[in-house]
Amino acid sequence: SQTIHQWPATLVQPVGSPLSLECTVEGTSNPNLYWYRQAAGRGLQLLFYSVGIGQISSEVPQNLSASRPQDRQFILSSKKLLLSDSGFYLCAWSVRQGADEQYFGPGTRLTVT
C-alpha cells in the first residue's frame, strides 16, 4: 500500500531563518506531487506541483521554492522565512495522468516568530 510521510510534524522558526520541509511517498512510482498551505484553519492553497523529477510548477508568487530531487521526494524550502509563511503545510500525491484522488500527508504546522 502507498503511504506519504512529512516531517517535521511541527516547527517553530524565527523570521529570517531558512526552511526545509520534506515529503516522501512510498509504494508508488512516478506520482504527481503537490505542496499546499492552509492558513487560519480553512481553505487550502496550492503552492507547487510536480509531474516528475526536476519539474516544478509554481502556482503563486511567494517566498518559497520547491524541489524534487528524487521520484518520490518533494522538498519545500525558503531562504528567509516571513511571518506570513506561518501555516499548515500539506504534501499530497496522485497517480499520474488523470487520477481521481489526491492523497494527503499528515502535514507540518509551521509557526514563524
Add this chain to the structure above:
Amino acid sequence: DAKTTQPPSMDCAEGRAANLPCNHSTISGNEYVYWYRQIHSQGPQYIIHGLKNNETNEMASLIITEDRKSSTLILPHATLRDTAVYYCIVRVKLGGKLIFGQGTELSVKP
C-alpha cells in the same frame, strides 16, 4: 475551474443522515464534482466524485441535479467521527487542480 458555494457550517444529530449542499452553477460539461473532508489538524481525505450520475461508495452518496448546477453529499448515518470540514470541488478530471474553498464545517452532535 468552476467556483463552488457551500454553507459555512451545519449541525447533524448522531445516527441521522447529514446532507451537505453545494452550488456550482458555472460548471462546464467536462468538469467533475469532488468531495473531500478534513478532520481537525489532519490532511484532507477524498470521499467521492461524480460527473452527472449519482454515486455511492462505502463512505457516502453523491446526488447531482439533472442540470448539474448543484449537488448534495449524503452521509447516511453520521457519527461523531464525521465531524470535519467538507469541501466541494469542481475540476476537470485529467490534470485538473484541486482548488479548495472554505467548505462546510459539519458538527455531529450526540
